[in-house]
Amino acid sequence: MKKTLFMLAVTGLALTSCSQEDVVYVNHRNDDAITFRARMNRPTKAQDFTTENLDSFKVYGYLGDINEIETEGPLTDYFKKAVEFKRDMTDNDNLSMYFTSDETYYWPNDGSWFSFLAYAPSDLTGVSSNTNGELHFSNFEVNPDIEKQIDLIAEAGAGAKDPELDGWDELFLYFKHALTKVYVSAAKNSNPEFDIEVAGVKISNIAMKGDCVFNGLSREDDEIHFDWTPSSELGEVVYIFDNPVKIEEDSTPLMDRDAANGSFLLIPQQLLNDRKFTEDSNMIAFNFKEGVAYISLLVRVVHTGSNAVMYPFKEGVEDITETVDGKQYAWASFPVGSLWSAQRYVEYVVDFSRGLGYVAPGAREDLEYTTILGPEIRFTEEVAEWSEGLYSDVGESHVVDVDQRDVEDPFGE
Helix, strand or coil, X not given: CCCCCEEEECCCCCHHHCCCCCEEEXXXXXXXXXXXXXXXXXXXXXXXXXXXXXXXXXXEEEECCHHHHHHHCCCEECCCCCEEEEEECCCCCCCCCEEECCCCCECCCCCCEEEEEEEECXXXXXXXXXXXXXXXXXXXXXXXXXXXXXXXXXXXXXXXXXXXXXXXXXXXXXXXXXXXXXXXXXXXXXXXXXXXXXXXXXXXXXXXXXXXXXXXXXXXXXCCCEEEEECCCEEXXXXXXXXXXXXXXXXXXXXXXXXXXXXXXXXXXXXXCCEXXXXXXXXXXXXXXXXXXXXXXXXXXXXXXXXXXXXXXXXXXXHHEEEEXXXXXXXXXXXXXXXXXXXXXXXXXXXXXXXXXXXXXXXCCCCCCCECCCCEEEEEEXXXXXXCCEEXXXXXXXXXXXXXXXXXXXXXX
């Protein structure tokens, strides 16, 4: 314990619940055996990995310094495989705080540099590594059920023992998120004539699979280590709320990035879109048509005076209608054209004051893509960094008006 070689910090894995104190150590409790130690006492956040809920991870071990590959040449495979380190439940003094491997591995004792490539979850298939300091994730697939989605994390680092010193050089490994965290945070209803409830969120026409290469070489802090190749096969993710949310005049939360299962974990990608720009490059019009990516909200609209259900329509939207708590809701949609990057949050803040969007694809042909309660919908797209347990604004924010005034509004006047 006095001779700590290695600190592996799983920060950024629990949103705002993590801090610089959430650390995993690599040390040598038994001579020079490689073990890991976790220190954390904080809440767990659903899909996100933390040092508290991370039961195991796998590590590729190499002789050589991963950051000197370009000058010194490729690394030398030492572990010969991905070695799983599991939480050790036998240490009574520090219960559940150590990670050990079934087979013991030892640190080089001659001053040689040793490099690690680590990832989780440890039961993930299609993972390989090479002596050029890369992890390859093949055919990674997102589960369409938000409650079954997983957080994919990876990191690399190198260290060496000085044989003339009774100690070890410290090395920090901060696991990085390979995916994009996406959520719809709020909406508002400034029209008192209608009561609006939202019962779910759906994102459609997005890549659900992809191949990814993690490059473990040191980079600038703002550079992304993950290179994704999304599949051309498109799908969708759906989240039906436990309880429908009534939209008030002020902003009303829908999904919560800090809550359990409060956001989607998705493949980084450029969403398919058909958009137009004004001369000042403000996005004012997405053309909503077949094939573009879109977000849908499962909504129910009731006229406050007559108590009549305005949406779902009585006819034509049966295929996009769902029953929640005994009431009928239907999907209302709007197109998006975002660039999703690894290690990022993307937040969509929806404004219902100009309209609810458009009848979702899948309705009767003469109704789909038509407007609901107004000719346009406005939303703000905000991008932030997903690292070191913090939500950090990276200065990317766009206010988007989706306006198709040439499309007939089924509500009329």
